[in-house]
Amino acid sequence: MTLDDCIPAPDWSERHSRAIAAPPAAVLAAARAVTVAEMPLAAALLAVRGLNRRPPRIAVATLLETRVGGRWLEAGERGDVWAGVLRPWRNQSHPIAGLEALLAFDEPGWVKVAMDLCAEPRGAGTLLRTETRIAATSDGARRVFGRYWLVVRPGSGLVRRSLLRAVERRALAG
Numbered sequence: 001m002t003l004d005d006c007i008p009a010p011d012w013s014e015r016h017s018r019a020i021a022a023p024p025a026a027v028l029a030a031a032r033a034v035t036v037a038e039m040p041l042a043a044a045l046l047a048v049r050g051l052n053r054r055p056p057r058i059a060v061a062t063l064l065e066t067r068v069g070g071r072w073l074e075a076g077e078r079g080d081v082w083a084g085v086l087r088p089w090r091n092q093s094h095p096i097a098g099l100e101a102l103l104a105f106d107e108p109g110w111v112k113v114a115m116d117l118c119a120e121p122r123g124a125g126t127l128l129r130t131e132t133r134i135a136a137t138s139d140g141a142r143r144v145f146g147r148y149w150l151v152v153r154p155g156s157g158l159v160r161r162s163l164l165r166a167v168e169r170r171a172l173a174g
């Protein structure tokens with residue numbers, strides 16, 4: 001499953017990438033092992049946003065662990081695509097039973113969010129990229145999320161870039 005399968009026509013999207021001098025398998029392994037503690041900026045922003053309800057737990061959580069537990073659906077064949085139905089402006093999630101349920105979901109007032117992590121061979125190394133796509137389920141959600149996105153987008157970008165740097169550090173450390 002790809003982002004195109006989850007959200008083919010997003011209302012918003014954001015992309016970030018980083019060249020890493022390590023093979024794709026090592027980069028993906030590092031991405032799955034990176035903890036929030038290795039991304040101090042991300043940990044601080046999560047705490048400010050109120051997602052950090054259990055500080056010791058989130059500090060040692062891996063990227064995958066922060067995406068599971070009913071809030072996110074693992075959609076990629078290799079566990080590299082996550083999707084969910086959210087009201088991030090209220091810190092709410094809607095449980096989704098699978099990709100078909102995500103695609104069929106159309107209750108007004110929510111946004112569908114999908115994020116991927118892709119490691120592409122580039123010369124002797126890897127281009128690690130991440131993309132986040134968001135699609136609103138109604139005009140009202142589009143307006144509310146649009147205002148929310150104006151405020152959080154800079155922090156969201158900082159978190160993604162922090163993740164990419166942390167993955168690079170971990171991949172190069174072996």
